[in-house]
Amino acid sequence: DTGVSQNPRHKITKRGQNVTFRCDPISEHNRLYWYRQTLGQGPEFLTYFQNEAQLEKSRLLSDRFSAERPKGSFSTLEIQRTEQGDSAMYLCASSFRDGLSYTFGSGTRLTVV
Amino acid sequence: DAKTTQPNSMESNEEEPVHLPCNHSTISGTDYIHWYRQLPSQGPEYVIHGLTSNVNNRMASLAIAEDRKSSTLILHRATLRDAAVYYCIRGPGGTTSGTYKYIFGTGTRLKVLA
DSSP, rough: OOOEEEEEEEEEETTOOOEEEEEEEEEEEEEEEEEOOOOOOEEEEEEEETTTTTEOOOTTOOOEEEEEEEGGOOEEEEEESSOOOOOEEEEEEEEOOOOSSSSEOOOOOEEEO | OOOBOOOOOOEEETOOOEEEEOOOOOTTTOOOOEEEEEEETOOOOOEEEEEESSEOOOOOOEEEEESSSSSEEESSSGGGGOOOOEEEEEEEEEEEOOOOOOOOOOOOOOEEHH
């Protein structure tokens, strides 16, 4: 296992388009997290899965955002009708059930023009 | 979801020790203290975590105050590759049930001078 993989690394999209990001966690990890990070800020929590169950969603995750983790393996984060304010780095992390050590991916940088 | 308090930035000379402070005055008895660092254009990287006792690993040491209201991350010999944003996070952990997430603050930007 080479760590947490996120694709694509960069995405430029026009306002109003839909985008989907993929995260492949470390295979032994039960938990998967999505965070969003804007320039100069720390990562902000968006949502988290334990296996295939989505257990918590942040108020930041509007109706335009949806995340899935079918079969408890990879996860996708979709943003519908993108807005300029969605421009950010989207980070995925995974951990064992105890949550004591996260492994983050390198992120997907989204630019909405 | 109270965040921790860290200085915005610090500087250190290369090959000297660095002490990065963190205040977490509202920490609960079961909260762990976690440290992560983030290099430019990368996701955060795990550094160390602890509950009550001081902890050492190959990357750093974590010194936790007796009242647990503050902690210090110690890099024993800073190198240029240690230049990063360091995040101190308090939160639950070590459980196998319930929800758990990290709440990040803005961290401390460490500059290492050659």
